[in-house]
Amino acid sequence: MSFPWARQYEPKNGLTKFLDERLPLPRLVYNAVGAGYPVPRNLSYFWNFGVLAGFFLVVQIVTGVVLAMHYAANAQVAFATTEHIMRDVNWGWLMRYAHANGASFFFIVVYLHIFRGLFYSSYKAPREMIWLLGVVIFLLMMATAFMGYVLPWGQMSFWGAKVITGLFGAIPLVGEPIQVWLLGGFAPDNAALNRFFSLHFLLPFVIAGVVILHIWALHIPGSSNPTGVEVKSESDTVPFHPYYTAKDGFGLGIALLLYFAMVFFLPNALGHPDNYIEANPLSTPAHIVPEWYFWPFYAILRAFTVDFFFVPAKLMGVIAMFASILLWFFLPWLDKSPVRSGHYRPLFRKFFWFGLIPAMIVLFICGGAPAEEPYVMLSQIATAYYFLHFLVILPIISSVEKPEPLPYSITEAVLGSDKKVVKGENTSPAV
Amino acid sequence: MTKLLSVRLVAILVGLGFTVAVLWGFLVGAYNAATEEAAGHVPYEHPKELSWSFDGPFGKWDKAQLQRGLKVYDEVCSACHSLKFVAFRDLEQIGYSEAMVKAYAAAKTVPGIDPNTGEASTRPGLPTDYFPSPYPNNVAAAAANNNAIPPDLSLMTKARGDGTNYVASLLMGYQEPSAELLEEHPEAAPGPGLYHNPYFPNLNLAMAPPLTSTGQVTYDDGTEATVEQMSKDVAAFLTWTAEPTLVKRKQTGWPVLIFLLFATVLAYMSKKQIWSAVKPKK
Numbered sequence A: 001m002s003f004p005w006a007r008q009y010e011p012k013n014g015l016t017k018f019l020d021e022r023l024p025l026p027r028l029v030y031n032a033v034g035a036g037y038p039v040p041r042n043l044s045y046f047w048n049f050g051v052l053a054g055f056f057l058v059v060q061i062v063t064g065v066v067l068a069m070h071y072a073a074n075a076q077v078a079f080a081t082t083e084h085i086m087r088d089v090n091w092g093w094l095m096r097y098a099h100a101n102g103a104s105f106f107f108i109v110v111y112l113h114i115f116r117g118l119f120y121s122s123y124k125a126p127r128e129m130i131w132l133l134g135v136v137i138f139l140l141m142m143a144t145a146f147m148g149y150v151l152p153w154g155q156m157s158f159w160g161a162k163v164i165t166g167l168f169g170a171i172p173l174v175g176e177p178i179q180v181w182l183l184g185g186f187a188p189d190n191a192a193l194n195r196f197f198s199l200h201f202l203l204p205f206v207i208a209g210v211v212i213l214h215i216w217a218l219h220i221p222g223s224s225n226p227t228g229v230e231v232k233s234e235s236d237t238v239p240f241h242p243y244y245t246a247k248d249g250f251g252l253g254i255a256l257l258l259y260f261a262m263v264f265f266l267p268n269a270l271g272h273p274d275n276y277i278e279a280n281p282l283s284t285p286a287h288i289v290p291e292w293y294f295w296p297f298y299a300i301l302r303a304f305t306v307d308f309f310f311v312p313a314k315l316m317g318v319i320a321m322f323a324s325i326l327l328w329f330f331l332p333w334l335d336k337s338p339v340r341s342g343h344y345r346p347l348f349r350k351f352f353w354f355g356l357i358p359a360m361i362v363l364f365i366c367g368g369a370p371a372e373e374p375y376v377m378l379s380q381i382a383t384a385y386y387f388l389h390f391l392v393i394l395p396i397i398s399s400v401e402k403p404e405p406l407p408y409s410i411t412e413a414v415l416g417s418d419k420k421v422v423k424g425e426n427t428s429p430a431v
Numbered sequence B: 001m002t003k004l005l006s007v008r009l010v011a012i013l014v015g016l017g018f019t020v021a022v023l024w025g026f027l028v029g030a031y032n033a034a035t036e037e038a039a040g041h042v043p044y045e046h047p048k049e050l051s052w053s054f055d056g057p058f059g060k061w062d063k064a065q066l067q068r069g070l071k072v073y074d075e076v077c078s079a080c081h082s083l084k085f086v087a088f089r090d091l092e093q094i095g096y097s098e099a100m101v102k103a104y105a106a107a108k109t110v111p112g113i114d115p116n117t118g119e120a121s122t123r124p125g126l127p128t129d130y131f132p133s134p135y136p137n138n139v140a141a142a143a144a145n146n147n148a149i150p151p152d153l154s155l156m157t158k159a160r161g162d163g164t165n166y167v168a169s170l171l172m173g174y175q176e177p178s179a180e181l182l183e184e185h186p187e188a189a190p191g192p193g194l195y196h197n198p199y200f201p202n203l204n205l206a207m208a209p210p211l212t213s214t215g216q217v218t219y220d221d222g223t224e225a226t227v228e229q230m231s232k233d234v235a236a237f238l239t240w241t242a243e244p245t246l247v248k249r250k251q252t253g254w255p256v257l258i259f260l261l262f263a264t265v266l267a268y269m270s271k272k273q274i275w276s277a278v279k280p281k282k
């Protein structure tokens, strides 16, 4: 489960000895995030975002539980109780802004975490399970965030819920019954608001459970690293504590500075003004847009504008939107290059920086823009590239690309030489 | 191996399917763009960039301005607009004494119940009451305003982009539509009961210009009540109603950020020190 040179836990005093024989919790911590967990010594700051994601999950749960003490999930009063929290509850405004911006920061750090996984192909063997669980977490996060946004019962809450549940209406035959079943009615109302609140409270704990599996799966092979070369010997690693606790502590400080700068000085910058208007089923907002973190996927949804043979455009958009995320499940089997890190993959690197990243930026901008030209046409090109990149380009380049030479070991990459270098053995295939 | 190959083959086919479907739409869109004329939006103006005492990270309320703004709301806007999330007691925050708030509330009439008969009636307000709505319900509000319901103003400055500037610009922005505009966009001409205002997104709104002449409100502090002054004062007041905690929020932010900066510098130094043991020597 860990490297043979991992330090062993030794209970030092009576209490820890007592515990170690009955409930070895200190041992668990020591082996998970303590000196007993050897980690590659060359991780870059891109490896900070997993811990940051965990931190923001805790922020969301703590602020969310406090908000739930003052909020009422009833369409008559939901908007007013939200304002009650902002105005009358002691520090209620802080809890609400911390929760709303915490959701945004959670997505920012998770997007950077996924970006890291994609560039360094952390999804490859032996880390497929970490990646698959990560995709599950991401899907759960999206569901949680969507339902949370409905709770203040503003205009975007209501119309967002209507549009997103309306997507199920695109499914042939059973679509409309499914939509009515999901909402508990023909349009979002009390029934929908109550079940969304219930699920919004539940899902973060489900996420926490999947995060535990995610980290368990991580601790089997241990972290990958920027070279993508697997750990070979003790000189390739340092103990998690104090090395990475210190580095994560510094990263956390930076993240908190940015986060609280937003919370205290620009708390509404990432939100939509329309959500400060109470929900009104009779008045449709000029542009219905989801929260910023859904924009790329919203752009994919709206990029399909014509029927495709017998599939209506709307259904095609819905399928494509779900497919755009579900295809991540297959990445470990689509990208078969034996080299992990993008630093040693010249062709992959070009498509990544000059194809995927620009396409994601275009999708992001178009998803937040009104559904008119030139945004629709731009999002169509970017959507086409998105699917081509993952489903066509990645599988093909992994067989035609000639990777650059890899360092023999992490130690060599860091120190310039490794005493244990054996000539002719300088590749470290992933599979 | 053949099984994996087929996974990738299926992926490539699916990928090409999505690509063809979405690019098909692109071609149709490109064809339409080339053959049809784009409808084009009516052009509206972005709010003026005004300066406010509560702007910026050190912003503070100008309580005299908030009190003037309250007076404008009280004497003009409250005829049509409610302020339902604001209680009279909140006015203590903008510099009124408890006694003044009590007197202010008592001068308002709020809905109540006749203690003898239980019938709906009215009573003088208490500090714990909220600003009353000018209309008994939305139907009455719409009937009195050419079918448009005057929105509640409590959150108005947060419910519009650049809200404080927007409300001030809107109030001082009423004007006749220009000849060029009408020529290019005949549909922009105000219909019956509508008024032209370049800051309103569709250029015509159902609110008659509420602030029209200097001295419409008599300020207690002697400030000259020009239309511009009244517009700014009421916009500032509505910024306070939208977020009474705005200044406290910014004031709380500073110690938090300074503490975090300090902690982060310490964290950086300890990280550097710990890692110096294993960093390659240059």
Ligand code: HEM
Pocket (backbone or CB within 6 Å): A046, A047, A048, A049, A050, A051, A053, A054, A055, A057, A110, A113, A114, A117, A120, A122, A123, A127, A130, A131, A133, A134, A135, A137, A138, A207, A211, A214, A215, A218, A222, A223, A224, A225, A328
């Ligand atoms: C609540 C959300 C999440 C939490 C708390 C979390 C936590 C973590 C932590 C603590 C690590 C080890 C540190 C690091 O490598 O950054 C990690 C690694 C990893 N995570 Fe996550 N994660 C989350 C979401 C995701 C998502 C959405 C994905 C992908 C879709 C993902 C994929 C991975 C992968 C592939 C690794 C191994 C990286 C490597 O060793 O190179 N995680 N995660």
